[in-house]
Amino acid sequence: MKRDHAFTETVTDLSTGNREQVSDTARFDHPVSKADAVTAIRDELARQERPATGITLTD
Secondary structure, rough: OEEEEEEEEEEEOOOOOOOOEEEEEEEEEEOOOOOHHHHHHHHHHHOOOEEEEEEEEOO
């Protein structure tokens, strides 16, 4: 388990309908499994009204 997870994904901006490929790094305060990292990334982007598909951890 790690604290930092690099990822790529496709997100859709609900206000415009535009889709884009995003690469970033998620940082956590405590070690998390890959499955938990994907869930947290998906939940955070949904909260921002930018639902994600195809989340791939790249680390």
